[in-house]
Amino acid sequence: MLRKTKNFLQASHINYEKEHVNPLIVPEKVYVLKFGRNKLNNRFIVEHTYTWTGRIKISKISLRLHGQKGPHEFQNEAELLQYLKSHIQYYLNS
Numbered sequence: 001m002l003r004k005t006k007n008f009l010q011a012s013h014i015n016y017e018k019e020h021v022n023p024l025i026v027p028e029k030v031y032v033l034k035f036g037r038n039k040l041n042n043r044f045i046v047e048h049t050y051t052w053t054g055r056i057k058i059s060k061i062s063l064r065l066h067g068q069k070g071p072h073e074f075q076n077e078a079e080l081l082q083y084l085k086s087h088i089q090y091y092l093n094s
Contacts (some may be wrong), residue, residue: 002046002061004077009035016040018046028059035051041066044080 016035
């Protein structure tokens with residue numbers, strides 16, 4: 001999941017850590033990927049479900065960068081990468 005995003009983070013020499021969270025109340029699964037150069041204070045929160053064929057269907061991707069007031073929400077990984085490439089340096093240098 002988020003293979004292109006992970007490749008972008010590795011190419012930029014940014015550390016990341018991933019974990020799966022399974023909430024009890026909602027049927028959606030949650031995947032959290034924390035990233036940052038020194039501290040892992042930025043994160044992606046991906047809400048997804050599985051189709052009847054076993055494929056992953058992403059409902060929403062939320063990006064919470066350190067220092068921002070509210071999360072940015074994306075429908076797919078391409079929109080997320082476009083945003084990251086244009087804004088990530090500002091938040092990682094601060």
